[in-house]
Amino acid sequence: MKQEDRKEFPFGQTQKTQGMEYYRQLVYFEQEITQKMMLRQLEAQEIGFRQTKQRGKLQIHFSNTLDRTNGSWTFFVDGSLSDGERKYPLTAFFKKILIEIKAGGEKELVEWSADTAQRHSGMLAVKRNTKLPAETRIFFQKKESCYAVSGPLSSVIGLEAGTRPQVVYAVWKYIKVNRLPENCQTKAVTLDEKLRAVFETSEASFSSLPGLVLGHLTPQNPLQASYTVPEGVERNTDSFVHEIDVEFEDTARFPLGFSSSVIRETVDMNVKAEEIIRQIEDLEAKQTVLREFAEDPRGMIDRWVLSQAEDISDELGETELDEALLGNTDALLEQIRRYCAA
Numbered sequence: 001m002k003q004e005d006r007k008e009f010p011f012g013q014t015q016k017t018q019g020m021e022y023y024r025q026l027v028y029f030e031q032e033i034t035q036k037m038m039l040r041q042l043e044a045q046e047i048g049f050r051q052t053k054q055r056g057k058l059q060i061h062f063s064n065t066l067d068r069t070n071g072s073w074t075f076f077v078d079g080s081l082s083d084g085e086r087k088y089p090l091t092a093f094f095k096k097i098l099i100e101i102k103a104g105g106e107k108e109l110v111e112w113s114a115d116t117a118q119r120h121s122g123m124l125a126v127k128r129n130t131k132l133p134a135e136t137r138i139f140f141q142k143k144e145s146c147y148a149v150s151g152p153l154s155s156v157i158g159l160e161a162g163t164r165p166q167v168v169y170a171v172w173k174y175i176k177v178n179r180l181p182e183n184c185q186t187k188a189v190t191l192d193e194k195l196r197a198v199f200e201t202s203e204a205s206f207s208s209l210p211g212l213v214l215g216h217l218t219p220q221n222p223l224q225a226s227y228t229v230p231e232g233v234e235r236n237t238d239s240f241v242h243e244i245d246v247e248f249e250d251t252a253r254f255p256l257g258f259s260s261s262v263i264r265e266t267v268d269m270n271v272k273a274e275e276i277i278r279q280i281e282d283l284e285a286k287q288t289v290l291r292e293f294a295e296d297p298r299g300m301i302d303r304w305v306l307s308q309a310e311d312i313s314d315e316l317g318e319t320e321l322d323e324a325l326l327g328n329t330d331a332l333l334e335q336i337r338r339y340c341a342a
Contacts, residue, residue, distance in 0.1 A: 002144045025164065030276045034206060056081050056229070058093055059243050062136070062227040071131050075099065075229055076140070078123040088331055089120035093244075095139040112284070134229040140244060145171075147217035152198045161220060168209050171195075196342050 060079040067073070077097070081088045091114065098111040110126060128134070148161050157170040174195075181190040187205045198201055199212045223244055293300040 018277075023287070025274055026280050026283065030273070031182070031187075031282065031295070033269055033273050033276065037273065057243055058090075060090065060138075060225065062225075065231045066131070068131075070129065072127060072129045073131065073134075073229055074125055074127040075134070075227075076125050090122045091120040091124060093140055095141050097139070098137045099126060099128075099134050100137075101128060101130060101134045105292060131231060133231040136227045136229065138227075140223040140224045140225070146220055148220050150216035150218070153213070153216040156194045156198060162215065164210065164217060167217065169214050171209055171213060172206070262276065 002024075044111045058079060060077060060082045063076045065074050065076075077090070079090045081090075083091075092116055094112075096114060097112040101108040101110070104148070110128065112124065112126070112247065115252055146161060146163060147167070149159055149167055151168075153171075154160050157167070157174050159167060159170045162170070180192055180195075182188070183190075187207075190203055191199065191201065198216070201212075204212060225244070289300070
């Protein structure tokens with residue numbers, strides 16, 4: 001059986017090819033570490049050392065009664081959110097309540113504001129000495145962590161609303177899915193036409209994405225619920241139920257910054273990143289040596305021997321190496337053998 005021909009590389013070329021492959025692997029690994037650290041930094045910016053938040057559903061009941069004897073009605077709002085043994089008062093999720101009573105061509109406005117409330121409770125009752133109907137609107141506390149994404153950016157990444165880390169991750173995912181060119185040295189990505197039109201720049205680094213995205217995020221408007229106090233109905237027994245998704249502080253949990261697992265993971269990432277940077281610097285130095293050796297082997301050996309001789313001279317004093325031999329490889333090697341044998 002005939003043995004297949006094997007391509008023989010010149011001396012040093014095989015090592016150079018393997019070194020380039022190792023270098024590419026390390027660069028790819030460094031990019032992964034950088035992306036993970038960027039996401040961790042975004043989460044830290046978004047949450048920091050604040051108390052972690054929980055999500056739940058809040059059911060609110062609206063009802064009213066009418067007292068015909070003195071011509072007045074009372075509007076009731078009640079409900080609560082239970083999380084195991086912990087209960088959160090209803091009004092903690094309210095920003096303000098507006099009650100608009102229409103009297104002919106005039107309007108009477110009654111307002112309750114969370115800013116002026118002395119304490120929160122699980123029920124509110126508003127009584128007015130009138131039989132006229134009223135329109136009630138309740139404004140809930142807005143979710144500060146959730147933003148509406150601008151139209152141009154939303155059409156590119158396919159996300160209409162979300163937290164800042166979610167939006168940044170969607171942009172990063174778009175970059176990776178579309179394989180946009182990335183400069184390994186500067187860590188800058190060359191944007192395509194769609195992202196250039198949105199961010200008005202041709203390049204962007206991963207660390208600059210949060211700042212670029214921030215200009216396209218708008219805090220969402222607070223949720224609202226409405227209820228009509230009917231005219232002439234003594235008791236509205238069929239109360240209206242409104243259910244919304246809310247966020248509430250979970251004081252029973254440790255803040256993210258004090259999580260031992262997160263701290264350990266961050267430290268491990270930093271150690272790996274430092275190790276990768278050090279290995280890449282070593283590989284770059286080796287690539288420089290191999291490239292110089294491939295271009296000028298004799299000159300490279302001469303410079304290396306002279307450098308070693310200078311180092312030995314600094315430590316042991318004068319050496320017997322004759323610099324005149326540099327350039328004559330055979331004589332130089334013979335001089336090195338005699339020096340080592342001595």
